[in-house]
Amino acid sequence: MSRRDDVHAALREAPGFLSAQDIYARIRSGGTPIGLATVYRLLQAMAAQGQVDVVRSGDGEATYRLCRSTAHHHHLVCRACGRAEELDADVVERWAQAVAEEHGFTAVDHVVEIIGTCARCAPDD
Amino acid sequence: MSRRDDVHAALREAPGFLSAQDIYARIRSGGTPIGLATVYRLLQAMAAQGQVDVVRSGDGEATYRLCRSTAHHHHLVCRACGRAEELDADVVERWAQAVAEEHGFTAVDHVVEIIGTCARCAPDD
DNA sequence: CTATATGCAAAAAGTTTGCATCTCC
């Protein structure tokens, strides 16, 4: 079995986004002696093929997540438990497109991440 | 004069976002012997005080820009020339809030970046 | 003199690359 599968499995089992180092740690915890370099190489390849989403965390770390669909979508992530849901954001798509065009921009792409505390993790629940 | 002013000036004169290293280089080019560490320290402080926006570029580098307003806003960035415009995104604010609530999320925060090619940089202009 | 600001260089953190090995064909 290739390491590609290990990375894929780690991502599949994750609740939200994982950093390369997280994935590395998870796979090794599972008893598979993978190397950090391999994880990065695989992640790059998967990102290039559009198999995973890449989002830079606030502290400069890249985090990855399996794309459920190749279609464009956004995420709603719980800051406490890391649970993430993919959202189909038609409104935002159109808004982004419109605003960009107003300013003369083309080939528009965008990143939208909504971070919140989910019901389960809310302090005053 | 404090180095804070040098950094502020560098940002003020910049067309778009500058990385810490850019700022460092610019100030030194101007003849002022500032240190990289000072630039980072100042930038951190300014960001903490909400004086500058911080946006992570695709390759993990943080870029900074003076905030025109302290209110929440988003950016429209040209992927070619780096020119960025601040947007007031009422639609998105509300959408994010609504979607999050639908999923039972609270304390919602969000990140919205629109990247495109501006008219000036469009290939088939 | 004490506190803050600053610079230099070393240290961290995250990521990439070089190179040898190992496997599959």
Place this chain on the structure above:
DNA sequence: GGAGATGCAAACTTTTTGCATATAG
């Protein structure tokens, strides 16, 4: 035997920290 995959360690890049000096009050 050769191509591609993999692991380890070294190299790199960006950012942070330690420490000594300089400056302000």
